[in-house]
Amino acid sequence: MSKSHEILFRALADPTRRAIFERLCQDGDQTVAALTARAKVSQPAVSKHLGVLKQAGLVRDRHEGRQTHYTAQPGALAPLVDWTSRMAGFWQSRFDDLEDLLKRMDQ
Numbered sequence: 001m002s003k004s005h006e007i008l009f010r011a012l013a014d015p016t017r018r019a020i021f022e023r024l025c026q027d028g029d030q031t032v033a034a035l036t037a038r039a040k041v042s043q044p045a046v047s048k049h050l051g052v053l054k055q056a057g058l059v060r061d062r063h064e065g066r067q068t069h070y071t072a073q074p075g076a077l078a079p080l081v082d083w084t085s086r087m088a089g090f091w092q093s094r095f096d097d098l099e100d101l102l103k104r105m106d107q
Contacts, residue, residue, distance in 0.1 A: 004057075005079050011056035012080070016041055017049045021058055024072035031067045 012018055020035055032050065036043040050070055053059040057076040062069045 005083070008056045008058070008076065008079055011052050011058060014049070014052075016045070017053055020046065020049055021053055021072060024059060024070060025074055029062075029069050029071045031069055033067070035070070 012021070016039065020039065023035065023038065024030060032043060032047055035050070036046045039046050041049075050059060050061070054061060054070075058073055059070045060073055062071065
């Protein structure tokens with residue numbers, strides 16, 4: 001697994017970061033203040049989580065005056081979607097093999 005994939009998976013492993021990312025996906029562009037108002041953590045914690053999400057390519061920031069606006073980048077999930085598809089195919093193959101074995105054992 002590449003380093004960028006590891007950063008992506010690590011970023012999404014935290015439930016607070018996932019919630020922030022989901023909120024940005026659902027509600028669109030938001031400021032740190034708006035995200036903090038709905039989060040169960042402090043503003044510095046939200047800012048730190050946003051930094052991790054930005055490093056993973058999951059959010060983009062835009063400065064407007066004294067405020068920073070964040071926007072979700074759902075396309076950054078492509079490596080996760082690819083990995084999930086590969087794993088689904090792997091396990092489906094294993095289940096098919098197990099089903100064949102069980103059928104042979106029943107005969």
